[in-house]
Amino acid sequence: MREIVIAEEFVAKPDGAGQFLHGEIHHVTRWPAVGTGAMYTPVAKYFVWPGVAAPEVLRPHWRIDCVLREHHLAPAPDWLGRRLADAMMLHGIVREPLAVTWQIATAVGSESRGPIWDGDDGED
Numbered sequence: 001m002r003e004i005v006i007a008e009e010f011v012a013k014p015d016g017a018g019q020f021l022h023g024e025i026h027h028v029t030r031w032p033a034v035g036t037g038a039m040y041t042p043v044a045k046y047f048v049w050p051g052v053a054a055p056e057v058l059r060p061h062w063r064i065d066c067v068l069r070e071h072h073l074a075p076a077p078d079w080l081g082r083r084l085a086d087a088m089m090l091h092g093i094v095r096e097p098l099a100v101t102w103q104i105a106t107a108v109g110s111e112s113r114g115p116i117w118d119g120d121d122g123e124d
Contacts, residue, residue: 004091006083010075012046020093022047025066025080027073043074046084051099062094066102077102 003011004020013023025044031037044066051063066081068074081102088094 001091004087006080006087010043010080010083011040012084012087020048020088020091025084041071041073042069043071044068044080045105048088048094059097061097061099063099064088064094064101066100067105068102070104070106077104 001014001018001020003013005011006025009028010025011028012020012025014020015023023046024042025046026040027043029039029041046067047065049063051058051061064081064085066077066084068077068080074080081100085094085098085100089096089098
């Protein structure tokens with residue numbers, strides 16, 4: 001599976017191994033007049049794993065964290081988190097009991113370690 005449709009304008013892409021344990025959610029803008037043309041804009045990241053806790057506190061369960069970027073194409077965090085959970089359950093990736101969180105992340109800095117851009121020699 002190359003992507004999971006979350007809603008008409010949103011899809012979840014898998015990780016590098018083709019599994020849906022973590023990945024990105026994209027807003028999709030389609031141009032029907034062009035045919036198959038579409039623009040994918042990343043608006044969130046997601047993480048899926050079996051919930052871990054002391055057995056005397058929580059029952060075994062799945063957990064999904066949906067982390068949205070601050071972007072004008074990103075929908076309401078609760079809406080996207082719920083739609084993601086519905087889609088993951090529909091495709092058998094997770095099942096109930098399930099804990100879902102949604103949050104907004106703000107990048108506060110970054111740096112490159114070594115040459116990451118094509119043609120970059122790694123020197124300033």
